[in-house]
Amino acid sequence: MDSSVVDTRGLSCPQPVIKTINEIKKGEKKEITVLVDSDTARENISRALDAQGWKVLDVQPEDSGYKIKIGKK
Numbered sequence: 001m002d003s004s005v006v007d008t009r010g011l012s013c014p015q016p017v018i019k020t021i022n023e024i025k026k027g028e029k030k031e032i033t034v035l036v037d038s039d040t041a042r043e044n045i046s047r048a049l050d051a052q053g054w055k056v057l058d059v060q061p062e063d064s065g066y067k068i069k070i071g072k073k
Contacts, residue, residue, distance in 0.1 A: 003031040008041060009065055016041040017048045020070075024052050030072060031057070037065035045070075 006023050008016035020034050036042050042065075046056050049070060058069040 002029060003033065004029045005033045005035065007035045009035050009037040011041075013038075013040055013044055017044050020045050021048060021052060024054055032070050034068040034070060035062070035065060036068060042066050042068060 006019050008019050016036055023032055049055055053073050054070050055073050057071045060067045
C-alpha cells in the first residue's frame with residue numbers, strides 16, 4: 001500500500017502535526033491523507049511539511065473539517 005490515513009480529528013495542536021510527521025518519518029508511504037477538524041491544524045500541517053520534504057497535494061472540505069492529501073516533493 002502506497003498511502004495511509006492519519007485521523008487527527010478531535011486533537012488539539014500540536015498533536016495533528018506530530019502525528020502527521022510521525023507517519024512521514026515511518027518512510028513507508030508515498031502519499032498520506034490527513035483528517036483534521038480545524039483551520040489551525042490545516043495551516044500548521046501545511047507549514048510543517050516543507051521541512052520534511054513533503055507538500056500539500058489537495059485539500060477538500062469534509063463534514064466538520066478537511067481532508068488533506070500530502071505527498072513527497
